[in-house]
Amino acid sequence: MDLAIEVTGLRKTYDKTEALRGIDLSVRTGSVLGLLGPNGAGKTTAVRALATLLVPDGGQAKVAGFDVVAQPREVRRRIGLAGQNAAVDELLTGRENLVLLGRLLHLGGAGARRRAQELLERFDLVAAGDRPVGTYSGGMRRRLDLASCLVGHPQVLFLDEPTTGLDPASRQSLWNTVRGLVADGMTVLLTTQYLEEADYLADQIVVIAAGQVIADGTPDELKRKVGQEWLEVAVALPDRVAAAVAVLAPLAVDEPSTDPVKGLVKLQLRDGMDGIAAAAVALRDAGVDVADFALRRPTLDDVFFNLVGRQPQG
Amino acid sequence: MTTLDIPPSAAPPLASVTEVLAIAGRRLRRLRRNPGRLVGITLNPLITMVALGYLFSSAIQIPGSTNYIEFIFAGVVMQGALAAVGPTAIAVALDVQGGLVDRFRSLPISRSAVLIGHVIADLLISMIGLVVVVAFGLLFGWRPHNGVLPTLAGFGLVVVFTFTVLWVGVLLGMAMSNLETIESVGGLVAVVFSFLSTGFLSVDKLPGWIQPIAQWNPVSSVISACRDLWGNGAPTGTGFPAENPSLVILVSLGLLFLVTSVLSVRRYRNA
Ligand SMILES: Nc1ncnc2c1ncn2[C@@H]1O[C@H](COP(=O)(O)OP(=O)(O)OP(=O)(O)O)[C@@H](O)[C@H]1O
Ligand SMILES: [Mg+2]
Numbered sequence: 001m002d003l004a005i006e007v008t009g010l011r012k013t014y015d016k017t018e019a020l021r022g023i024d025l026s027v028r029t030g031s032v033l034g035l036l037g038p039n040g041a042g043k044t045t046a047v048r049a050l051a052t053l054l055v056p057d058g059g060q061a062k063v064a065g066f067d068v069v070a071q072p073r074e075v076r077r078r079i080g081l082a083g084q085n086a087a088v089d090e091l092l093t094g095r096e097n098l099v100l101l102g103r104l105l106h107l108g109g110a111g112a113r114r115r116a117q118e119l120l121e122r123f124d125l126v127a128a129g130d131r132p133v134g135t136y137s138g139g140m141r142r143r144l145d146l147a148s149c150l151v152g153h154p155q156v157l158f159l160d161e162p163t164t165g166l167d168p169a170s171r172q173s174l175w176n177t178v179r180g181l182v183a184d185g186m187t188v189l190l191t192t193q194y195l196e197e198a199d200y201l202a203d204q205i206v207v208i209a210a211g212q213v214i215a216d217g218t219p220d221e222l223k224r225k226v227g228q229e230w231l232e233v234a235v236a237l238p239d240r241v242a243a244a245v246a247v248l249a250p251l252a253v254d255e256p257s258t259d260p261v262k263g264l265v266k267l268q269l270r271d272g273m274d275g276i277a278a279a280a281v282a283l284r285d286a287g288v289d290v291a292d293f294a295l296r297r298p299t300l301d302d303v304f305f306n307l308v309g310r311q312p313q314g
Numbered sequence: 315m316t317t318l319d320i321p322p323s324a325a326p327p328l329a330s331v332t333e334v335l336a337i338a339g340r341r342l343r344r345l346r347r348n349p350g351r352l353v354g355i356t357l358n359p360l361i362t363m364v365a366l367g368y369l370f371s372s373a374i375q376i377p378g379s380t381n382y383i384e385f386i387f388a389g390v391v392m393q394g395a396l397a398a399v400g401p402t403a404i405a406v407a408l409d410v411q412g413g414l415v416d417r418f419r420s421l422p423i424s425r426s427a428v429l430i431g432h433v434i435a436d437l438l439i440s441m442i443g444l445v446v447v448v449a450f451g452l453l454f455g456w457r458p459h460n461g462v463l464p465t466l467a468g469f470g471l472v473v474v475f476t477f478t479v480l481w482v483g484v485l486l487g488m489a490m491s492n493l494e495t496i497e498s499v500g501g502l503v504a505v506v507f508s509f510l511s512t513g514f515l516s517v518d519k520l521p522g523w524i525q526p527i528a529q530w531n532p533v534s535s536v537i538s539a540c541r542d543l544w545g546n547g548a549p550t551g552t553g554f555p556a557e558n559p560s561l562v563i564l565v566s567l568g569l570l571f572l573v574t575s576v577l578s579v580r581r582y583r584n585a
Contacts, residue, residue, distance in 0.1 A: 051420045052419070053416055053420060055584075076420060076421055077422040079420060081416070086413070087414050088414075089340065089414065091343070091344045091347045091348055092340065092347075096340075096343060100336055100337075103336035104332075104336045104418070104427075106330075106332060152421070152422075
């Protein structure tokens with residue numbers, strides 16, 4: 001298996017805070033790893049270590065085949081980094097920002113301008129390209145930041161909370177962009193607090209908390225770890241909850257849980273499809289009007305809540 | 315995989331010229347959008363020149379110098395150079411805070427190019443300020459008297475001095491994160507080092523306790539050397555620094571440059 005990122009036992013301590021306590025990660029070339037964790041989990045620290053911005057205190061990390069400590073320059077030639085805050089020069093135009101990076105990467109004047117134009121087109125920034133970045137919206141700024149990472153044709157991309165603060169439309173458009181990059185062979189490590197984002201983009205998810213990996217797997221594996229599917233019934237009139245529980249209880253593995261305010265009854269069915277049919281029939285026979293009747297699977301939010309023990313922030 | 319693999323490359327020389335120019339060019343573009351920067355470094359020396367040279371000139375008598383404007387001009391110029399310390403520090407600190415330094419550090423470029431680029435840009439900006447200050451100096455009656463070469467040598471020394479103190483600004487920007495603190499420290503540097511020197515009064519006119527400070531202040535040595543080169547009739551004073559100006563200048567500026575540049579680049583690497 002071809003690994004673009006290989007990390008074993010990565011450690012980093014700031015003064016007294018142990019930000020990373022031995023993290024293992026492996027990311028296949030051309031895939032997306034979602035690094036999930038609450039505030040202060042160590043996500044940014046991990047990204048900074050992999051992007052050669054800080055030297056870890058222990059462990060080994062290879063990016064694109066090169067050791068981040070021993071051969072940082074070779075790593076830098078193959079990565080793009082979009083930090084937690086968009087790193088663009090507000091007084092320069094979008095185009096000037098990109099040309100600057102092209103020049104720094106020795107593309108030459110004409111080469112840098114050509115690359116800037118390509119990226120402006122790709123990221124839908126042509127119209128705004130000659131305006132100072134200070135006048136950009138949050139979404140445009142993020143797109144420019146992402147474009148800035150790509151000037152040098154990297155193989156591995158690090159995105160630290162790429163959609164924090166974006167509206168749903170901008171988020172979706174950024175997700176599409178990332179998917180496009182991955183389709184072209186890019187390897188992506190992204191950190192996020194949005195489970196939906198990890199679910200949508202990531203092939204593999206690693207959940208960290210307090211500098212340690214507490215779970216990993218595909219989104220589906222993680223969801224399965226948390227629990228089975230359950231039936232969720234919303235009764236039309238909240239005072240009918242008791243009646244619904246009475247008829248559904250015999251079909252459930254254990255006592256159904258209820259939310260009387262929302263008129264919800266949740267239960268794990270004893271036997272799959274037959275159970276669903278039986279539940280529907282029982283409710284109709286008892287004359288309980290149903291507003292919603294659905295089989296639910298745990299979301300990554302449930303996974304997160306289950307693992308970290310509190311609601312994710314963000 | 316569609317990306318081509320890149321052959322490994324040797325590390326580049328200290329700081330590639332291309333990289334330095336790219337960063338310096340960026341700073342100059344910023345200046346064009348936000349020319350307020352120039353106002354600061356020209357206004358500071360101009361105010362001193364007008365206040366001291368024009369308003370108070372009749373009240374201040376310098377022995378051995380008939381023309382007070384000529385006497386203070388070198389000091390005014392150094393104050394202009396020192397006034398660039400704060401703005402340079404702020405430009406560097408903004409890059410650190412805005413995440414640009416992180417982005418630059420993630421690129422395969424020389425570890426010193428970014429900071430050298432800042433210094434080169436600020437040096438050019440200071441030179442523009444210098445031209446304005448010289449123009450006003452000429453207007454107010456300053457004249458060089460020793461011919462072209464010594465005059466140019468004097469300005470050469472100003473450039474070297476400016477280059478050195480700009481590194482102090484870079485270090486300030488890399489070491490401190492609070493912009494307001496940087497601004498006040500920068501302002502203090504400009505005022506303290508220029509006024510606690512022999513730039514505006516001869517040593518014997520200064521209060522007793524300031525005299526040794528002013529005498530040993532390297533800025534005084536640079537000012538004396540410039541006065542000498544421009545023929546602005548300086549009272550030379552006594553003591554080791556006054557008797558060995560070249561040595562004091564060489565050692566102090568050399569050390570200052572070494573320490574500030576090495577510390578700045580080290581901070582940049584580990585930022
Ligand atoms: N430069 C630093 N100096 C000291 N402590 C730090 C530094 N950077 C991070 N930390 C600490 O290390 C821990 C991990 O921080 P990190 O920024 O990696 O978390 P994160 O998962 O990115 O959090 P967030 O979701 O808030 O971005 C935190 O406790 C943080 O306070
Ligand atoms: Mg973070």
